[in-house]
Amino acid sequence: MIELKRISKSFGRHRVLQDISLSVKTGEVVVILGPSGSGKTTLLRCVNYLEKPASGEIAIGDFKMDCSQAKRGDILRLRRKTAMVFQQYNLFRHKTALENVMEALLVVKKMPAAEARSRSVALLEKVGLGGKLDEYPSRLSGGQQQRVGIARALALEPEVILFDEPTSALDPELVGEVLEVIRDIAREGITMIVVTHEMGFARDVANRVVFMDGGVVVEEGTPDDVFQHPQEERTKQFLRRITPEANWVI
Amino acid sequence: MQLDPSFIWTAFWQIFRAIPTTLSITVVSVLLGFAIGTVTALVRLYRVPVLSQMASAYVTFIRGTPMLTHLLLIYFGLPMLIDGLAESFGWSFRSVSIPMIGFAYISFSITAGAYMSEVVRAGMQAVDRGQVEAAHSVGMTSFQALRRISFPQALAAALPNLANSVIGMLHGSTLAFAVSVVDINAQAQIVASTNWKFFEAYLAAALIFWGLTALIERAAALIEKRVGAYNRGGVA
Numbered sequence: 001m002i003e004l005k006r007i008s009k010s011f012g013r014h015r016v017l018q019d020i021s022l023s024v025k026t027g028e029v030v031v032i033l034g035p036s037g038s039g040k041t042t043l044l045r046c047v048n049y050l051e052k053p054a055s056g057e058i059a060i061g062d063f064k065m066d067c068s069q070a071k072r073g074d075i076l077r078l079r080r081k082t083a084m085v086f087q088q089y090n091l092f093r094h095k096t097a098l099e100n101v102m103e104a105l106l107v108v109k110k111m112p113a114a115e116a117r118s119r120s121v122a123l124l125e126k127v128g129l130g131g132k133l134d135e136y137p138s139r140l141s142g143g144q145q146q147r148v149g150i151a152r153a154l155a156l157e158p159e160v161i162l163f164d165e166p167t168s169a170l171d172p173e174l175v176g177e178v179l180e181v182i183r184d185i186a187r188e189g190i191t192m193i194v195v196t197h198e199m200g201f202a203r204d205v206a207n208r209v210v211f212m213d214g215g216v217v218v219e220e221g222t223p224d225d226v227f228q229h230p231q232e233e234r235t236k237q238f239l240r241r242i243t244p245e246a247n248w249v250i
Numbered sequence: 251m252q253l254d255p256s257f258i259w260t261a262f263w264q265i266f267r268a269i270p271t272t273l274s275i276t277v278v279s280v281l282l283g284f285a286i287g288t289v290t291a292l293v294r295l296y297r298v299p300v301l302s303q304m305a306s307a308y309v310t311f312i313r314g315t316p317m318l319t320h321l322l323l324i325y326f327g328l329p330m331l332i333d334g335l336a337e338s339f340g341w342s343f344r345s346v347s348i349p350m351i352g353f354a355y356i357s358f359s360i361t362a363g364a365y366m367s368e369v370v371r372a373g374m375q376a377v378d379r380g381q382v383e384a385a386h387s388v389g390m391t392s393f394q395a396l397r398r399i400s401f402p403q404a405l406a407a408a409l410p411n412l413a414n415s416v417i418g419m420l421h422g423s424t425l426a427f428a429v430s431v432v433d434i435n436a437q438a439q440i441v442a443s444t445n446w447k448f449f450e451a452y453l454a455a456a457l458i459f460w461g462l463t464a465l466i467e468r469a470a471a472l473i474e475k476r477v478g479a480y481n482r483g484g485v486a
């Protein structure tokens with residue numbers, strides 16, 4: 001169970017997140033939708049503490065943190081319970097696929113090398129990269145890099161994985177392979193919060209859809225609720241814009 | 251005066267003896283300079299209060315003044331400082347027991363530190379912020395992210411410039427003659443003036459420097475090839 005309570009964040013005088021609250025049950029897949037600049041990335045980054053929220057509370061399992069007075073130890077604990085899959089993959093360029101996945105196990109978990117290795121190999125096989133263990137990111141396609149990114153996020157067995165538009169930097173023909181991997185791990189019951197513009201995918205994997213605009217949650221519900229029967233005008237507008245065909249789908 | 255080709259060879263072997271002196275100055279100043287430069291660069295990158303202003307002042311001062319001037323300042327200034335301290339604290343150590351080459355080590359390390367800090371800084375800035383965030387996102391501390399992720403890549407990116415710094419310090423070490431250290435160049439001068447064959451002796455010295463420089467470049471290229479392997483794309 002992940003619980004965000006009244007998270008706020010400003011950049012200068014611009015309030016990007018305004019008292020956002022969101023709770024995600026264990027095993028649940030929550031998809032966040034919203035127009036550009038609505039604060040989706042910022043929200044995910046706050047959960048991972050890559051961005052420091054001005055105020056609010058984050059609770060994961062029995063761990064609880066008041067963001068305004070977080071200590072170094074709290075931040076490290078929070079980060080170990082969460083993992084992030086980045087839009088630009090952000091793989092460690094000087095490490096092979098295998099080393100990318102092993103890194104946190106060795107450095108953060110202090111796991112013996114042999115164990116870290118076998119676990120990482122298994123994860124890379126799971127994302128379909130068993131044959132690319134020793135390749136550097138510069139020799140992998142975008143889709144392969146993102147799958148390494150997903151394996152890296154899985155390695156520490158986080159309580160929640162945060163995906164920030166994991167396929168939006170990919171060539172269209174590579175999107176499918178990454179979505180397929182995300183679908184697989186969603187089926188395993190891993191808790192996920194996913195920001196995406198892939199509507200078909202969102203409908204498919206989401207247990208719940210959250211629509212954000214202007215730093216607040218405008219509407220949330222099951223994919224059916226939000227896609228078929230949006231209540232709020234802003235949600236309707238957004239859906240019309242992002243899926244022109246929605247008019248006749250409904 | 252006529253060129254005496256055979257003397258070039260003779261001088262070559264007489265100058266050869268001074269290679270260890272030149273190399274020791276180069277190696278010491280490069281190693282200490284690298285340590286100083288790394289600390290200086292990090293202090294500035296992480297904007298450590300007070301220290302980062304001091305670091306900036308150090309770098310601009312050193313880069314704004316000639317290396318020979320650094321040597322002379324250290325040569326004349328350091329003894330005053332040491333003897334002054336020794337007197338007030340009652341130490342028995344006096345500056346006269348510092349060997350001449352010690353002044354070259356100290357001053358050139360300070361010089362190299364300023365230049366190398368800029369090289370390390372540029373290397374660090376070449377590592378994209380996203381990788382550091384990825385390191386943090388899996389729970390690494392800032393120090394772990396620095397040690398495991400950004401610094402190794404910064405070094406790889408900085409290698410060509412570091413090699414240039416090493417060559418710069420090799421050539422700059424000739425200035426040590428100013429405090430009567432007999433390096434390759436000073437030895438050439440001795441050989442030249444005792445035989446009155448200046449051109450031949452300096453030519454021999456030049457050849458030695460050229461050879462040493464080529465060796466450094468060669469080594470740097472080999473290291474670069476190994477260390478930079480991850481940067482060579484293939485697919486994608």
Ligand SMILES: Nc1ncnc2c1ncn2[C@@H]1O[C@H](COP(=O)(O)OP(=O)(O)OP(=O)(O)O)[C@@H](O)[C@H]1O
Pocket residue numbers: 011016034035036037038039040041042043
């Ligand atoms: N580091 C920053 N400094 C200043 N402003 C920022 C920063 N990061 C984000 N913002 C601003 O915060 C707002 C929300 O940005 P955010 O990236 O969270 O939006 P988003 O919903 O992820 O948008 P997109 O769909 O384009 O990715 C934007 O107006 C953006 O300009």
Ligand SMILES: [Mg+2]
Pocket residue numbers: 040041042164165
């Ligand atoms: Mg975004």
